[in-house]
Amino acid sequence: MDKVTDEYGLVTEGExxxxxxxxxxxxxxxRVKSRINRGYERFxxxxxxxxxxxxxxxxxxxxxxxxxxxxxxxxAYIPVGSGLSFPLPGAYDESDMWYIPKxxxxxxxxxxxxxxxxxxxxxxxxxxxxSQRRFQRDKITVGVEKTFGYSRGRIETLHFPNIHYGYxxxxxxxxxxxxxxxxxxxxxxxxxPKDSDLIFNIxxxxxxxxxxxxxxxxxxxxIQRAFTETYGIDGFTVYPVTxxxxxxxxxxxxxxAVEEREKA
Amino acid sequence: MKELFTLKGESDGTATSGDFPLYSDILxxxxxxxxxxxxxxxxxxxxxxxxxxxxxxxxxESAFEIYxxxxxxxxxxxxxxxxxxxxxAKGELTLEKRRPIVIRSLTGKEGxxxxxSQPTAAKAYVELEVEFTDEE
Numbered sequence: 001m002d003k004v005t006d007e008y009g010l011v012t013e014g015e016x017x018x019x020x021x022x023x024x025x026x027x028x029x030x031r032v033k034s035r036i037n038r039g040y041e042r043f044x045x046x047x048x049x050x051x052x053x054x055x056x057x058x059x060x061x062x063x064x065x066x067x068x069x070x071x072x073x074x075x076a077y078i079p080v081g082s083g084l085s086f087p088l089p090g091a092y093d094e095s096d097m098w099y100i101p102k103x104x105x106x107x108x109x110x111x112x113x114x115x116x117x118x119x120x121x122x123x124x125x126x127x128x129x130x131s132q133r134r135f136q137r138d139k140i141t142v143g144v145e146k147t148f149g150y151s152r153g154r155i156e157t158l159h160f161p162n163i164h165y166g167y168x169x170x171x172x173x174x175x176x177x178x179x180x181x182x183x184x185x186x187x188x189x190x191x192x193p194k195d196s197d198l199i200f201n202i203x204x205x206x207x208x209x210x211x212x213x214x215x216x217x218x219x220x221x222x223i224q225r226a227f228t229e230t231y232g233i234d235g236f237t238v239y240p241v242t243x244x245x246x247x248x249x250x251x252x253x254x255x256x257a258v259e260e261r262e263k264a
Numbered sequence: 265m266k267e268l269f270t271l272k273g274e275s276d277g278t279a280t281s282g283d284f285p286l287y288s289d290i291l292x293x294x295x296x297x298x299x300x301x302x303x304x305x306x307x308x309x310x311x312x313x314x315x316x317x318x319x320x321x322x323x324x325e326s327a328f329e330i331y332x333x334x335x336x337x338x339x340x341x342x343x344x345x346x347x348x349x350x351x352x353a354k355g356e357l358t359l360e361k362r363r364p365i366v367i368r369s370l371t372g373k374e375g376x377x378x379x380x381s382q383p384t385a386a387k388a389y390v391e392l393e394v395e396f397t398d399e400e
Contacts, residue, residue: 173396175305177292178292
Protein backbone atom coordinates (compact mmCIF):
# COMPACT_ATOMS: atom_id res chain seq x y z
CA MET A 1 0.00 0.00 0.00
CA ASP A 2 1.19 3.48 -0.80
CA LYS A 3 2.52 5.41 2.14
CA VAL A 4 0.10 8.07 3.30
CA THR A 5 1.86 9.04 6.51
CA ASP A 6 5.07 10.85 7.39
CA GLU A 7 7.82 9.96 9.86
CA TYR A 8 5.51 10.85 12.78
CA GLY A 9 2.73 8.56 11.58
CA LEU A 10 0.60 11.58 10.66
CA VAL A 11 -1.25 11.84 7.38
CA THR A 12 0.46 13.87 4.69
CA GLU A 13 -1.40 16.56 2.80
CA GLY A 14 -3.67 15.34 0.03
CA GLU A 15 -3.96 11.82 1.43
CA UNK A 16 -6.99 10.13 2.95
CA UNK A 17 -7.83 9.24 6.52
CA UNK A 18 -10.45 6.66 7.49
CA UNK A 19 -11.88 6.55 11.00
CA UNK A 20 -13.58 3.20 11.49
CA UNK A 21 -16.13 2.82 14.29
CA UNK A 22 -16.33 -0.84 15.36
CA UNK A 23 -19.63 -0.38 17.21
CA UNK A 24 -21.50 0.58 14.04
CA UNK A 25 -19.41 -0.95 11.26
CA UNK A 26 -19.30 2.53 9.73
CA UNK A 27 -16.43 4.80 8.90
CA UNK A 28 -15.86 8.50 8.40
CA UNK A 29 -13.63 9.27 5.44
CA UNK A 30 -11.59 12.45 5.19
CA ARG A 31 -9.19 13.99 2.71
CA VAL A 32 -6.47 15.89 4.51
CA LYS A 33 -6.29 19.23 2.73
CA SER A 34 -3.70 20.74 4.98
CA ARG A 35 -1.79 20.31 8.23
CA ILE A 36 -1.71 23.59 10.09
CA ASN A 37 1.14 22.65 12.43
CA ARG A 38 3.50 21.29 9.76
CA GLY A 39 7.02 21.49 11.18
CA TYR A 40 6.00 21.70 14.84
CA GLU A 41 4.20 18.45 15.48
CA ARG A 42 5.78 17.78 18.89
CA PHE A 43 4.39 19.31 22.05
CA UNK A 44 6.02 18.59 25.41
CA UNK A 45 2.96 19.19 27.56
CA UNK A 46 4.48 18.55 30.99
CA UNK A 47 3.05 16.57 33.92
CA UNK A 48 -0.28 14.80 33.65
CA UNK A 49 -2.98 17.10 35.08
CA UNK A 50 -3.52 15.02 38.21
CA UNK A 51 -4.33 17.38 41.09
CA UNK A 52 -2.75 16.94 44.51
CA UNK A 53 -4.76 15.43 47.36
CA UNK A 54 -7.36 13.77 45.13
CA UNK A 55 -7.96 10.21 46.38
CA UNK A 56 -7.44 7.62 43.66
CA UNK A 57 -8.53 3.99 43.83
CA UNK A 58 -5.81 1.40 44.31
CA UNK A 59 -5.24 -2.01 42.71
CA UNK A 60 -4.82 -3.38 46.23
CA UNK A 61 -8.00 -1.81 47.56
CA UNK A 62 -8.84 1.44 49.27
CA UNK A 63 -7.88 4.89 48.05
CA UNK A 64 -4.57 6.72 47.88
CA UNK A 65 -4.33 10.54 47.96
CA UNK A 66 -2.19 12.09 45.22
CA UNK A 67 0.86 13.48 47.10
CA UNK A 68 1.57 16.35 44.67
CA UNK A 69 0.35 17.77 41.38
CA UNK A 70 1.27 15.50 38.48
CA UNK A 71 2.23 12.50 40.63
CA UNK A 72 0.57 9.15 40.07
CA UNK A 73 0.90 7.12 43.27
CA UNK A 74 2.03 3.51 43.19
CA UNK A 75 -0.84 1.01 42.71
CA ALA A 76 -3.27 3.86 41.87
CA TYR A 77 -5.34 4.46 38.76
CA ILE A 78 -7.71 7.04 37.33
CA PRO A 79 -11.22 5.55 37.69
CA VAL A 80 -13.97 5.52 35.06
CA GLY A 81 -15.73 8.86 35.13
CA SER A 82 -12.60 10.75 36.15
CA GLY A 83 -10.68 10.59 32.85
CA LEU A 84 -8.25 13.45 32.41
CA SER A 85 -8.50 16.34 29.96
CA PHE A 86 -5.53 18.53 29.18
CA PRO A 87 -6.03 22.20 30.10
CA LEU A 88 -4.51 24.90 27.92
CA PRO A 89 -4.99 28.63 28.55
CA GLY A 90 -6.56 30.40 25.60
CA ALA A 91 -7.89 27.24 23.97
CA TYR A 92 -11.54 27.11 22.83
CA ASP A 93 -12.27 25.13 25.98
CA GLU A 94 -9.48 25.96 28.40
CA SER A 95 -10.12 22.79 30.37
CA ASP A 96 -9.69 20.52 27.33
CA MET A 97 -7.16 21.50 24.67
CA TRP A 98 -8.34 18.85 22.19
CA TYR A 99 -11.99 19.87 22.28
CA ILE A 100 -13.39 21.94 19.43
CA PRO A 101 -17.02 22.75 18.63
CA LYS A 102 -19.07 21.15 15.87
CA UNK A 103 -18.89 24.33 13.79
CA UNK A 104 -15.16 23.69 13.38
CA UNK A 105 -15.95 20.61 11.35
CA UNK A 106 -13.12 21.31 8.92
CA UNK A 107 -10.65 20.69 11.75
CA UNK A 108 -9.57 17.31 13.03
CA UNK A 109 -6.91 16.51 15.61
CA UNK A 110 -4.77 13.41 15.21
CA UNK A 111 -3.08 12.91 18.58
CA UNK A 112 -0.37 10.52 19.73
CA UNK A 113 0.14 10.83 23.49
CA UNK A 114 3.28 9.28 24.97
CA UNK A 115 3.48 9.27 28.74
CA UNK A 116 6.38 9.10 31.15
CA UNK A 117 7.01 6.68 32.71
CA UNK A 118 6.13 4.46 29.79
CA UNK A 119 4.98 1.58 31.96
CA UNK A 120 1.80 3.44 32.90
CA UNK A 121 -1.38 1.75 31.73
CA UNK A 122 -3.45 3.93 29.38
CA UNK A 123 -6.95 3.91 27.97
CA UNK A 124 -9.54 6.35 26.68
CA UNK A 125 -13.07 7.29 27.58
CA UNK A 126 -15.14 8.38 24.57
CA UNK A 127 -17.01 10.46 25.51
CA UNK A 128 -15.61 11.38 28.89
CA UNK A 129 -17.08 9.08 31.51
CA UNK A 130 -17.78 6.17 29.15
CA SER A 131 -15.37 3.25 29.22
CA GLN A 132 -15.04 1.70 25.77
CA ARG A 133 -13.00 -1.42 26.46
CA ARG A 134 -14.97 -4.65 26.32
CA PHE A 135 -14.38 -8.41 26.15
CA GLN A 136 -16.95 -10.93 24.84
CA ARG A 137 -19.59 -8.40 23.75
CA ASP A 138 -20.47 -6.55 26.97
CA LYS A 139 -19.70 -9.49 29.23
CA ILE A 140 -16.56 -7.97 30.74
CA THR A 141 -15.48 -4.36 30.90
CA VAL A 142 -11.71 -4.06 30.76
CA GLY A 143 -9.26 -1.18 30.98
CA VAL A 144 -6.53 0.22 33.19
CA GLU A 145 -8.11 -1.12 36.37
CA LYS A 146 -8.25 -4.67 34.98
CA THR A 147 -5.52 -7.11 33.98
CA PHE A 148 -5.98 -6.38 30.27
CA GLY A 149 -7.66 -3.96 27.91
CA TYR A 150 -5.10 -1.20 28.06
CA SER A 151 -1.91 -0.11 26.33
CA ARG A 152 1.25 0.96 28.10
CA GLY A 153 2.75 4.38 27.60
CA ARG A 154 1.01 5.43 24.41
CA ILE A 155 -2.41 6.34 23.07
CA GLU A 156 -3.14 7.28 19.47
CA THR A 157 -6.52 8.70 18.55
CA LEU A 158 -8.49 11.16 16.49
CA HIS A 159 -10.28 13.90 18.39
CA PHE A 160 -13.60 14.55 16.73
CA PRO A 161 -15.31 17.92 17.27
CA ASN A 162 -18.09 18.16 19.82
CA ILE A 163 -16.83 15.27 22.01
CA HIS A 164 -14.82 15.49 25.22
CA TYR A 165 -12.50 12.53 25.71
CA GLY A 166 -11.16 11.24 29.04
CA TYR A 167 -7.62 9.89 29.33
CA UNK A 168 -7.12 7.27 32.03
CA UNK A 169 -3.86 6.01 33.47
CA UNK A 170 -2.82 3.37 35.96
CA UNK A 171 0.43 2.69 37.81
CA UNK A 172 0.74 -0.96 38.78
CA UNK A 173 4.20 -0.63 40.30
CA UNK A 174 4.52 0.39 43.95
CA UNK A 175 6.47 3.55 43.02
CA UNK A 176 4.97 7.03 43.29
CA UNK A 177 6.04 8.58 40.01
CA UNK A 178 6.38 12.02 38.53
CA UNK A 179 4.53 11.91 35.23
CA UNK A 180 4.87 13.66 31.91
CA UNK A 181 3.20 13.59 28.53
CA UNK A 182 4.49 14.38 25.06
CA UNK A 183 2.03 14.88 22.25
CA UNK A 184 2.76 14.32 18.61
CA UNK A 185 -0.21 15.81 16.84
CA UNK A 186 -1.62 17.13 13.62
CA UNK A 187 -4.24 19.81 13.31
CA UNK A 188 -5.67 18.80 9.96
CA UNK A 189 -7.95 20.79 7.74
CA UNK A 190 -10.16 18.08 6.28
CA UNK A 191 -13.04 17.54 3.93
CA UNK A 192 -15.28 14.57 3.37
CA PRO A 193 -14.82 13.48 -0.26
CA LYS A 194 -18.02 14.03 -2.28
CA ASP A 195 -17.46 11.17 -4.72
CA SER A 196 -19.27 7.99 -3.68
CA ASP A 197 -17.06 5.84 -5.95
CA LEU A 198 -13.99 7.20 -4.25
CA ILE A 199 -15.45 6.53 -0.79
CA PHE A 200 -16.30 2.97 -1.79
CA ASN A 201 -12.78 2.45 -3.12
CA ILE A 202 -11.27 3.84 0.08
CA UNK A 203 -13.48 1.66 2.29
CA UNK A 204 -12.64 -1.44 0.24
CA UNK A 205 -8.96 -0.47 0.51
CA UNK A 206 -8.43 0.00 -3.20
CA UNK A 207 -7.42 3.58 -2.60
CA UNK A 208 -4.82 3.99 0.13
CA UNK A 209 -5.73 5.76 3.33
CA UNK A 210 -4.60 5.74 6.94
CA UNK A 211 -7.12 3.40 8.52
CA UNK A 212 -7.65 4.18 12.19
CA UNK A 213 -9.96 1.96 14.17
CA UNK A 214 -11.40 4.11 16.92
CA UNK A 215 -11.77 2.49 20.36
CA UNK A 216 -15.56 2.87 20.22
CA UNK A 217 -17.32 -0.34 21.08
CA UNK A 218 -20.16 1.29 23.00
CA UNK A 219 -22.11 3.64 20.77
CA UNK A 220 -23.73 6.06 23.19
CA UNK A 221 -26.07 8.82 22.02
CA UNK A 222 -23.45 11.48 22.66
CA ILE A 223 -21.19 10.07 19.96
CA GLN A 224 -23.96 9.56 17.44
CA ARG A 225 -25.26 13.08 18.06
CA ALA A 226 -21.79 14.61 17.84
CA PHE A 227 -21.11 12.96 14.47
CA THR A 228 -24.50 13.88 13.04
CA GLU A 229 -24.39 17.47 14.26
CA THR A 230 -20.83 17.91 13.00
CA TYR A 231 -20.84 16.05 9.69
CA GLY A 232 -24.53 15.46 8.95
CA ILE A 233 -23.98 11.71 9.10
CA ASP A 234 -22.55 9.20 11.54
CA GLY A 235 -20.47 7.41 8.94
CA PHE A 236 -20.46 5.36 5.77
CA THR A 237 -21.31 1.68 6.13
CA VAL A 238 -18.34 -0.49 5.21
CA TYR A 239 -19.58 -2.87 2.53
CA PRO A 240 -17.81 -5.83 0.95
CA VAL A 241 -16.58 -5.31 -2.61
CA THR A 242 -19.46 -7.43 -3.92
CA UNK A 243 -22.06 -4.87 -2.78
CA UNK A 244 -20.87 -1.95 -4.81
CA UNK A 245 -24.24 -0.76 -6.16
CA UNK A 246 -25.89 -0.93 -2.73
CA UNK A 247 -23.00 1.01 -1.22
CA UNK A 248 -22.92 3.68 -3.90
CA UNK A 249 -26.67 4.24 -3.57
CA UNK A 250 -26.36 4.68 0.21
CA UNK A 251 -23.29 6.89 -0.07
CA UNK A 252 -25.02 9.22 -2.55
CA UNK A 253 -27.83 9.75 -0.04
CA UNK A 254 -25.39 10.33 2.79
CA UNK A 255 -23.32 12.78 0.76
CA UNK A 256 -26.40 14.96 0.31
CA ALA A 257 -26.71 15.14 4.10
CA VAL A 258 -23.02 16.02 4.34
CA GLU A 259 -23.39 18.85 1.81
CA GLU A 260 -26.48 20.20 3.59
CA ARG A 261 -24.60 20.25 6.89
CA GLU A 262 -21.62 22.02 5.35
CA LYS A 263 -23.92 24.72 3.91
CA ALA A 264 -25.72 25.23 7.23
CA MET B 265 7.64 -0.42 25.51
CA LYS B 266 10.68 0.26 27.63
CA GLU B 267 11.53 2.74 30.34
CA LEU B 268 15.07 3.08 31.63
CA PHE B 269 15.64 4.81 34.95
CA THR B 270 18.35 5.16 37.58
CA LEU B 271 17.76 4.02 41.14
CA LYS B 272 20.07 5.44 43.79
CA GLY B 273 20.42 4.41 47.41
CA GLU B 274 22.51 5.42 50.41
CA SER B 275 22.92 3.62 53.72
CA ASP B 276 22.62 5.53 56.98
CA GLY B 277 26.17 4.72 58.04
CA THR B 278 25.08 3.48 61.46
CA ALA B 279 23.49 0.08 60.73
CA THR B 280 25.64 -2.83 59.61
CA SER B 281 22.88 -4.15 57.37
CA GLY B 282 19.67 -2.97 55.79
CA ASP B 283 17.73 -2.33 52.64
CA PHE B 284 18.65 0.72 50.61
CA PRO B 285 16.03 3.48 50.46
CA LEU B 286 15.60 4.15 46.76
CA TYR B 287 15.53 7.50 44.95
CA SER B 288 15.26 8.46 41.31
CA ASP B 289 14.48 11.52 39.21
CA ILE B 290 11.23 9.79 38.28
CA LEU B 291 10.22 8.87 41.84
CA UNK B 292 8.22 11.29 43.95
CA UNK B 293 10.38 12.62 46.75
CA UNK B 294 9.20 14.48 49.81
CA UNK B 295 11.16 15.43 52.89
CA UNK B 296 8.05 15.79 55.01
CA UNK B 297 7.16 12.92 57.35
CA UNK B 298 5.43 10.51 57.19
CA UNK B 299 6.79 10.13 53.66
CA UNK B 300 9.51 7.53 53.34
CA UNK B 301 11.32 6.38 50.21
CA UNK B 302 10.56 2.90 48.88
CA UNK B 303 12.94 0.08 49.78
CA UNK B 304 11.58 -2.35 47.23
CA UNK B 305 10.38 -2.22 43.64
CA UNK B 306 7.33 -4.13 42.44
CA UNK B 307 7.48 -4.83 38.72
CA UNK B 308 4.39 -3.92 36.69
CA UNK B 309 2.26 -6.89 35.64
CA UNK B 310 3.60 -8.71 32.60
CA UNK B 311 6.78 -6.67 32.32
CA UNK B 312 10.42 -7.53 32.99
CA UNK B 313 12.85 -5.59 35.11
CA UNK B 314 16.33 -5.58 33.58
CA UNK B 315 19.27 -4.39 35.64
CA UNK B 316 21.77 -3.17 33.08
CA UNK B 317 24.39 -1.62 35.34
CA UNK B 318 25.42 -1.60 38.98
CA UNK B 319 27.61 0.93 40.73
CA UNK B 320 28.61 0.36 44.33
CA UNK B 321 30.70 2.45 46.68
CA UNK B 322 31.43 2.23 50.40
CA UNK B 323 33.60 3.77 53.07
CA UNK B 324 34.55 0.31 54.38
CA GLU B 325 34.21 -3.40 53.57
CA SER B 326 30.67 -4.02 52.35
CA ALA B 327 28.59 -6.61 50.59
CA PHE B 328 25.78 -5.61 48.24
CA GLU B 329 22.92 -7.97 47.54
CA ILE B 330 20.01 -7.87 45.12
CA TYR B 331 17.08 -9.96 46.31
CA UNK B 332 13.89 -10.83 44.48
CA UNK B 333 10.58 -12.10 45.77
CA UNK B 334 7.74 -13.99 44.15
CA UNK B 335 5.37 -11.84 46.20
CA UNK B 336 6.86 -8.54 47.25
CA UNK B 337 3.43 -7.07 47.99
CA UNK B 338 3.00 -8.75 51.37
CA UNK B 339 4.18 -7.16 54.60
CA UNK B 340 7.07 -9.61 55.08
CA UNK B 341 8.07 -11.02 51.69
CA UNK B 342 10.24 -14.09 51.30
CA UNK B 343 13.37 -12.76 49.62
CA UNK B 344 15.79 -14.84 47.60
CA UNK B 345 19.33 -13.78 46.82
CA UNK B 346 19.83 -13.03 43.15
CA UNK B 347 23.11 -11.16 42.96
CA UNK B 348 25.99 -10.53 45.36
CA UNK B 349 28.99 -8.24 45.12
CA UNK B 350 31.61 -7.46 47.70
CA UNK B 351 33.98 -4.57 48.26
CA UNK B 352 36.86 -5.86 50.40
CA ALA B 353 37.66 -2.35 51.62
CA LYS B 354 36.77 1.28 51.00
CA GLY B 355 36.30 1.77 47.29
CA GLU B 356 33.91 1.59 44.41
CA LEU B 357 32.84 -0.94 41.81
CA THR B 358 31.12 -0.35 38.49
CA LEU B 359 29.66 -3.25 36.51
CA GLU B 360 28.04 -2.69 33.13
CA LYS B 361 26.13 -5.71 31.93
CA ARG B 362 26.02 -6.77 28.30
CA ARG B 363 23.46 -9.28 29.46
CA PRO B 364 21.30 -7.81 32.21
CA ILE B 365 19.87 -9.35 35.33
CA VAL B 366 16.26 -10.12 34.38
CA ILE B 367 13.34 -10.39 36.80
CA ARG B 368 9.97 -11.26 35.31
CA SER B 369 6.59 -10.19 36.60
CA LEU B 370 4.34 -13.15 35.94
CA THR B 371 1.71 -12.28 38.54
CA GLY B 372 2.18 -8.55 39.14
CA LYS B 373 3.54 -9.28 42.61
CA GLU B 374 7.21 -9.91 41.85
CA GLY B 375 9.69 -7.38 43.12
CA UNK B 376 13.28 -6.77 44.13
CA UNK B 377 15.30 -4.85 46.67
CA UNK B 378 18.96 -3.96 47.22
CA UNK B 379 20.61 -4.53 50.58
CA UNK B 380 23.96 -3.94 52.23
CA SER B 381 25.81 -5.80 54.97
CA GLN B 382 29.05 -4.81 56.65
CA PRO B 383 31.29 -6.05 59.49
CA THR B 384 31.52 -2.43 60.68
CA ALA B 385 28.90 0.20 59.94
CA ALA B 386 29.96 2.71 57.30
CA LYS B 387 28.36 4.69 54.52
CA ALA B 388 27.50 2.63 51.45
CA TYR B 389 26.07 3.76 48.14
CA VAL B 390 24.38 2.02 45.24
CA GLU B 391 23.15 2.98 41.80
CA LEU B 392 21.26 0.66 39.47
CA GLU B 393 20.28 1.27 35.86
CA VAL B 394 16.91 -0.46 35.64
CA GLU B 395 14.64 -0.95 32.66
CA PHE B 396 11.00 -1.96 32.72
CA THR B 397 10.12 -3.52 29.40
CA ASP B 398 7.79 -5.93 27.64
CA GLU B 399 10.46 -6.79 25.07
CA GLU B 400 12.93 -9.67 25.08
